[in-house]
Amino acid sequence: MSRPSLFRYASPAVFYPLAGRLWPWFAVLAAGLAMAGLWIGLLVAPTDAQQGDAYRIIFIHVPAAWMSMLIYLVMAGYAALSLIFNTRLSAMMMRALAPTGALFTVVALWTGALWGRPTWGAWWVWDARLTSELILLFLYLGFIALQAAIDDPRRADRAGALVALVGAVNVPIIYFSVTWWNTLHQGASISLTRAPTMAHEMITAMLLVTFAAWSYAVAIALFRVRLIIRDREQQAAWMQESSEGR
Amino acid sequence: MVWNSVSEFVAMGGYGVYVWGAYAVTAVLLLIEVLQLRSHRRALDADRPAGAPRLPPAR
Numbered sequence: 001m002s003r004p005s006l007f008r009y010a011s012p013a014v015f016y017p018l019a020g021r022l023w024p025w026f027a028v029l030a031a032g033l034a035m036a037g038l039w040i041g042l043l044v045a046p047t048d049a050q051q052g053d054a055y056r057i058i059f060i061h062v063p064a065a066w067m068s069m070l071i072y073l074v075m076a077g078y079a080a081l082s083l084i085f086n087t088r089l090s091a092m093m094m095r096a097l098a099p100t101g102a103l104f105t106v107v108a109l110w111t112g113a114l115w116g117r118p119t120w121g122a123w124w125v126w127d128a129r130l131t132s133e134l135i136l137l138f139l140y141l142g143f144i145a146l147q148a149a150i151d152d153p154r155r156a157d158r159a160g161a162l163v164a165l166v167g168a169v170n171v172p173i174i175y176f177s178v179t180w181w182n183t184l185h186q187g188a189s190i191s192l193t194r195a196p197t198m199a200h201e202m203i204t205a206m207l208l209v210t211f212a213a214w215s216y217a218v219a220i221a222l223f224r225v226r227l228i229i230r231d232r233e234q235q236a237a238w239m240q241e242s243s244e245g246r
Numbered sequence: 247m248v249w250n251s252v253s254e255f256v257a258m259g260g261y262g263v264y265v266w267g268a269y270a271v272t273a274v275l276l277l278i279e280v281l282q283l284r285s286h287r288r289a290l291d292a293d294r295p296a297g298a299p300r301l302p303p304a305r
Contacts (some may be wrong), residue, residue: 052259234293
Protein backbone atom coordinates (compact mmCIF):
# COMPACT_ATOMS: atom_id res chain seq x y z
CA MET A 1 0.00 0.00 0.00
CA SER A 2 2.16 2.81 -1.26
CA ARG A 3 -0.29 5.70 -1.21
CA PRO A 4 -3.42 5.00 0.78
CA SER A 5 -5.71 7.91 0.11
CA LEU A 6 -9.16 8.87 -1.03
CA PHE A 7 -7.68 9.58 -4.43
CA ARG A 8 -7.46 5.84 -4.95
CA TYR A 9 -11.24 5.81 -5.37
CA ALA A 10 -11.06 8.73 -7.78
CA SER A 11 -9.84 6.24 -10.36
CA PRO A 12 -12.72 4.98 -12.51
CA ALA A 13 -11.02 1.55 -12.69
CA VAL A 14 -11.17 1.23 -8.89
CA PHE A 15 -14.55 2.89 -8.41
CA TYR A 16 -16.34 0.93 -11.13
CA PRO A 17 -16.43 -2.45 -9.33
CA LEU A 18 -17.01 -0.76 -5.96
CA ALA A 19 -20.07 1.07 -7.32
CA GLY A 20 -21.25 -2.22 -8.79
CA ARG A 21 -21.10 -3.89 -5.39
CA LEU A 22 -22.72 -0.97 -3.55
CA TRP A 23 -25.72 0.05 -5.66
CA PRO A 24 -27.88 -3.04 -4.99
CA TRP A 25 -27.62 -2.44 -1.22
CA PHE A 26 -28.79 1.14 -1.57
CA ALA A 27 -31.61 0.00 -3.85
CA VAL A 28 -32.83 -2.57 -1.29
CA LEU A 29 -32.48 0.00 1.51
CA ALA A 30 -34.49 2.52 -0.53
CA ALA A 31 -37.30 0.02 -1.14
CA GLY A 32 -37.47 -1.00 2.53
CA LEU A 33 -37.44 2.56 3.86
CA ALA A 34 -40.02 3.69 1.30
CA MET A 35 -42.38 0.86 2.24
CA ALA A 36 -42.03 1.61 5.95
CA GLY A 37 -42.42 5.35 5.44
CA LEU A 38 -45.46 5.08 3.16
CA TRP A 39 -47.06 2.51 5.45
CA ILE A 40 -46.84 4.91 8.38
CA GLY A 41 -47.66 7.97 6.28
CA LEU A 42 -50.70 6.57 4.49
CA LEU A 43 -52.09 4.11 7.02
CA VAL A 44 -50.98 5.10 10.52
CA ALA A 45 -50.50 8.87 10.61
CA PRO A 46 -53.66 10.74 11.70
CA THR A 47 -55.67 13.03 9.43
CA ASP A 48 -54.53 16.65 9.70
CA ALA A 49 -56.91 18.90 11.61
CA GLN A 50 -56.66 21.78 9.12
CA GLN A 51 -55.87 20.21 5.78
CA GLY A 52 -57.67 16.88 6.06
CA ASP A 53 -55.98 14.08 4.13
CA ALA A 54 -54.63 16.37 1.41
CA TYR A 55 -51.61 16.87 3.67
CA ARG A 56 -50.49 13.27 2.94
CA ILE A 57 -48.84 14.67 -0.18
CA ILE A 58 -46.19 15.95 2.25
CA PHE A 59 -44.66 12.47 2.44
CA ILE A 60 -43.43 12.82 -1.13
CA HIS A 61 -43.36 16.58 -1.55
CA VAL A 62 -40.93 17.44 1.25
CA PRO A 63 -38.48 14.54 0.67
CA ALA A 64 -38.46 15.31 -3.08
CA ALA A 65 -37.88 19.03 -2.47
CA TRP A 66 -35.07 18.31 -0.01
CA MET A 67 -33.44 15.86 -2.41
CA SER A 68 -33.74 18.31 -5.33
CA MET A 69 -31.62 20.79 -3.33
CA LEU A 70 -29.24 18.26 -1.77
CA ILE A 71 -28.46 16.60 -5.10
CA TYR A 72 -27.69 19.98 -6.62
CA LEU A 73 -25.28 20.77 -3.79
CA VAL A 74 -23.56 17.39 -4.13
CA MET A 75 -23.35 17.99 -7.89
CA ALA A 76 -21.78 21.39 -7.26
CA GLY A 77 -19.34 19.72 -4.84
CA TYR A 78 -18.26 17.26 -7.51
CA ALA A 79 -18.06 20.17 -9.96
CA ALA A 80 -15.63 21.95 -7.63
CA LEU A 81 -13.56 18.76 -7.20
CA SER A 82 -13.42 18.22 -10.94
CA LEU A 83 -12.33 21.83 -11.59
CA ILE A 84 -9.73 21.85 -8.81
CA PHE A 85 -8.21 18.38 -9.10
CA ASN A 86 -9.25 17.63 -12.67
CA THR A 87 -10.34 14.14 -11.59
CA ARG A 88 -12.35 12.32 -14.22
CA LEU A 89 -14.57 10.51 -11.75
CA SER A 90 -15.83 13.75 -10.12
CA ALA A 91 -17.09 14.99 -13.45
CA MET A 92 -18.71 11.63 -14.11
CA MET A 93 -20.49 11.70 -10.73
CA MET A 94 -21.66 15.24 -11.43
CA ARG A 95 -23.15 14.01 -14.71
CA ALA A 96 -24.66 10.92 -13.06
CA LEU A 97 -26.55 12.99 -10.48
CA ALA A 98 -28.15 15.58 -12.77
CA PRO A 99 -31.06 13.56 -14.23
CA THR A 100 -32.09 12.28 -10.78
CA GLY A 101 -31.90 15.80 -9.37
CA ALA A 102 -34.09 17.05 -12.20
CA LEU A 103 -36.53 14.20 -11.53
CA PHE A 104 -36.88 15.10 -7.84
CA THR A 105 -37.37 18.75 -8.80
CA VAL A 106 -40.21 17.80 -11.16
CA VAL A 107 -41.73 15.62 -8.42
CA ALA A 108 -41.50 18.50 -5.90
CA LEU A 109 -43.17 20.92 -8.33
CA TRP A 110 -45.85 18.46 -9.42
CA THR A 111 -46.80 17.31 -5.93
CA GLY A 112 -46.70 20.95 -4.82
CA ALA A 113 -49.20 21.88 -7.53
CA LEU A 114 -51.50 19.03 -6.49
CA TRP A 115 -51.22 20.15 -2.89
CA GLY A 116 -51.59 23.86 -3.64
CA ARG A 117 -54.84 23.43 -5.54
CA PRO A 118 -56.94 22.08 -2.63
CA THR A 119 -55.21 24.12 0.10
CA TRP A 120 -54.49 27.49 -1.56
CA GLY A 121 -56.98 27.28 -4.42
CA ALA A 122 -54.19 27.60 -7.00
CA TRP A 123 -52.01 25.09 -8.84
CA TRP A 124 -49.24 27.63 -9.12
CA VAL A 125 -48.34 31.03 -7.70
CA TRP A 126 -45.26 33.09 -8.52
CA ASP A 127 -44.01 33.28 -4.97
CA ALA A 128 -40.32 33.15 -4.10
CA ARG A 129 -40.26 29.49 -3.02
CA LEU A 130 -42.03 28.15 -6.11
CA THR A 131 -40.20 30.41 -8.52
CA SER A 132 -36.73 29.58 -7.17
CA GLU A 133 -37.56 25.85 -7.28
CA LEU A 134 -38.62 26.28 -10.92
CA ILE A 135 -35.28 28.00 -11.59
CA LEU A 136 -33.59 24.95 -10.03
CA LEU A 137 -35.34 22.77 -12.62
CA PHE A 138 -34.09 25.04 -15.41
CA LEU A 139 -30.56 24.82 -13.97
CA TYR A 140 -30.70 21.02 -14.04
CA LEU A 141 -32.14 20.99 -17.56
CA GLY A 142 -29.60 23.58 -18.72
CA PHE A 143 -26.79 21.47 -17.28
CA ILE A 144 -28.07 18.33 -19.03
CA ALA A 145 -28.58 20.14 -22.33
CA LEU A 146 -25.11 21.66 -22.15
CA GLN A 147 -23.51 18.28 -21.50
CA ALA A 148 -25.39 16.83 -24.44
CA ALA A 149 -24.50 19.72 -26.75
CA ILE A 150 -20.70 19.58 -26.34
CA ASP A 151 -19.06 16.65 -28.06
CA ASP A 152 -15.66 16.72 -26.36
CA PRO A 153 -16.34 15.17 -22.93
CA ARG A 154 -13.57 17.09 -21.13
CA ARG A 155 -14.85 20.43 -22.39
CA ALA A 156 -18.43 19.39 -21.60
CA ASP A 157 -17.30 18.55 -18.06
CA ARG A 158 -15.65 21.93 -17.53
CA ALA A 159 -18.60 23.89 -18.93
CA GLY A 160 -21.05 21.79 -16.91
CA ALA A 161 -19.00 22.20 -13.74
CA LEU A 162 -19.12 25.98 -14.12
CA VAL A 163 -22.90 25.95 -14.55
CA ALA A 164 -23.31 23.63 -11.57
CA LEU A 165 -21.14 25.85 -9.37
CA VAL A 166 -22.72 29.16 -10.36
CA GLY A 167 -26.22 27.70 -10.07
CA ALA A 168 -25.53 26.54 -6.51
CA VAL A 169 -26.25 30.13 -5.38
CA ASN A 170 -29.90 29.33 -6.05
CA VAL A 171 -30.07 26.56 -3.42
CA PRO A 172 -29.83 28.79 -0.31
CA ILE A 173 -32.27 31.15 -2.04
CA ILE A 174 -34.80 28.31 -2.30
CA TYR A 175 -34.18 27.19 1.25
CA PHE A 176 -34.46 30.61 2.90
CA SER A 177 -37.06 32.05 0.49
CA VAL A 178 -39.85 31.40 3.00
CA THR A 179 -38.11 33.51 5.64
CA TRP A 180 -36.60 36.21 3.40
CA TRP A 181 -39.80 36.98 1.55
CA ASN A 182 -43.45 36.93 2.37
CA THR A 183 -44.46 33.74 0.57
CA LEU A 184 -47.72 31.90 0.23
CA HIS A 185 -45.67 28.75 0.72
CA GLN A 186 -45.49 27.76 4.36
CA GLY A 187 -42.28 27.88 6.38
CA ALA A 188 -39.93 25.02 7.12
CA SER A 189 -41.70 21.84 8.21
CA ILE A 190 -38.80 20.69 10.32
CA SER A 191 -36.34 22.85 12.17
CA LEU A 192 -33.41 21.87 14.33
CA THR A 193 -34.03 24.76 16.69
CA ARG A 194 -37.77 24.47 17.27
CA ALA A 195 -39.85 21.74 18.79
CA PRO A 196 -41.71 19.82 16.05
CA THR A 197 -45.18 21.07 15.26
CA MET A 198 -46.34 17.88 13.56
CA ALA A 199 -47.59 14.61 15.02
CA HIS A 200 -44.63 12.29 15.52
CA GLU A 201 -45.99 9.67 13.09
CA MET A 202 -45.98 12.37 10.42
CA ILE A 203 -42.37 13.27 11.11
CA THR A 204 -41.31 9.62 11.26
CA ALA A 205 -42.96 8.90 7.90
CA MET A 206 -41.46 12.01 6.30
CA LEU A 207 -37.96 11.17 7.50
CA LEU A 208 -38.24 7.52 6.43
CA VAL A 209 -39.28 8.55 2.91
CA THR A 210 -36.49 11.13 2.88
CA PHE A 211 -33.88 8.46 3.66
CA ALA A 212 -35.53 6.23 1.05
CA ALA A 213 -35.21 9.00 -1.54
CA TRP A 214 -31.59 9.51 -0.51
CA SER A 215 -30.80 5.79 -0.87
CA TYR A 216 -32.60 5.72 -4.21
CA ALA A 217 -30.55 8.67 -5.45
CA VAL A 218 -27.32 7.01 -4.30
CA ALA A 219 -28.23 3.70 -5.96
CA ILE A 220 -29.23 5.39 -9.21
CA ALA A 221 -26.16 7.63 -9.28
CA LEU A 222 -23.85 4.66 -8.69
CA PHE A 223 -25.60 2.68 -11.40
CA ARG A 224 -25.55 5.57 -13.85
CA VAL A 225 -21.92 6.46 -13.19
CA ARG A 226 -21.00 2.89 -14.14
CA LEU A 227 -22.73 3.37 -17.48
CA ILE A 228 -20.91 6.67 -17.96
CA ILE A 229 -17.60 4.99 -17.12
CA ARG A 230 -18.37 2.25 -19.63
CA ASP A 231 -19.31 4.82 -22.26
CA ARG A 232 -16.15 6.80 -21.76
CA GLU A 233 -13.55 4.19 -20.97
CA GLN A 234 -14.48 1.56 -23.49
CA GLN A 235 -11.03 1.79 -25.02
CA ALA A 236 -9.18 1.60 -21.69
CA ALA A 237 -7.21 -1.57 -21.07
CA TRP A 238 -8.84 -2.33 -17.71
CA MET A 239 -12.29 -2.16 -19.25
CA GLN A 240 -11.29 -4.48 -22.09
CA GLU A 241 -9.85 -7.03 -19.68
CA SER A 242 -12.65 -7.06 -17.15
CA SER A 243 -15.99 -8.71 -17.62
CA GLU A 244 -17.12 -7.49 -14.23
CA GLY A 245 -19.34 -4.90 -15.86
CA ARG A 246 -22.02 -7.41 -16.69
CA MET B 247 -54.76 2.20 11.08
CA VAL B 248 -56.74 5.37 10.55
CA TRP B 249 -59.10 3.98 7.88
CA ASN B 250 -62.24 1.93 8.40
CA SER B 251 -62.51 0.63 4.83
CA VAL B 252 -60.62 0.44 1.56
CA SER B 253 -62.98 2.91 -0.10
CA GLU B 254 -62.32 5.42 2.67
CA PHE B 255 -58.59 4.96 2.07
CA VAL B 256 -58.98 5.50 -1.67
CA ALA B 257 -61.19 8.56 -1.16
CA MET B 258 -58.59 10.24 1.12
CA GLY B 259 -61.27 12.36 2.74
CA GLY B 260 -62.31 13.77 -0.65
CA TYR B 261 -58.73 14.60 -1.70
CA GLY B 262 -58.11 11.27 -3.46
CA VAL B 263 -57.47 12.82 -6.87
CA TYR B 264 -54.78 15.11 -5.49
CA VAL B 265 -53.11 12.60 -3.17
CA TRP B 266 -53.11 9.69 -5.63
CA GLY B 267 -52.24 12.00 -8.51
CA ALA B 268 -49.12 13.00 -6.59
CA TYR B 269 -48.16 9.43 -5.67
CA ALA B 270 -48.93 7.91 -9.08
CA VAL B 271 -46.97 10.43 -11.13
CA THR B 272 -44.00 10.10 -8.76
CA ALA B 273 -44.06 6.31 -9.09
CA VAL B 274 -44.28 6.53 -12.90
CA LEU B 275 -41.35 8.97 -13.09
CA LEU B 276 -39.15 6.75 -10.90
CA LEU B 277 -40.11 3.73 -13.00
CA ILE B 278 -39.21 5.57 -16.22
CA GLU B 279 -35.80 6.46 -14.80
CA VAL B 280 -35.08 2.85 -13.79
CA LEU B 281 -36.27 1.41 -17.12
CA GLN B 282 -34.27 3.99 -19.08
CA LEU B 283 -31.11 3.05 -17.15
CA ARG B 284 -31.77 -0.63 -17.76
CA SER B 285 -32.17 -0.17 -21.50
CA HIS B 286 -28.98 1.94 -21.57
CA ARG B 287 -27.12 -0.91 -19.89
CA ARG B 288 -28.58 -3.45 -22.31
CA ALA B 289 -27.44 -1.32 -25.23
CA LEU B 290 -23.90 -1.22 -23.82
CA ASP B 291 -23.95 -4.98 -23.18
CA ALA B 292 -25.03 -5.59 -26.77
CA ASP B 293 -22.11 -3.48 -28.01
CA ARG B 294 -19.61 -5.63 -26.22
CA PRO B 295 -18.63 -8.97 -27.71
CA ALA B 296 -19.83 -11.81 -25.51
CA GLY B 297 -17.39 -14.11 -23.76
CA ALA B 298 -14.76 -11.52 -22.92
CA PRO B 299 -12.02 -13.03 -20.76
CA ARG B 300 -12.80 -12.92 -17.06
CA LEU B 301 -9.95 -11.10 -15.36
CA PRO B 302 -9.93 -8.93 -12.26
CA PRO B 303 -10.01 -5.19 -12.97
CA ALA B 304 -6.58 -3.64 -13.23
CA ARG B 305 -5.07 -2.48 -9.92
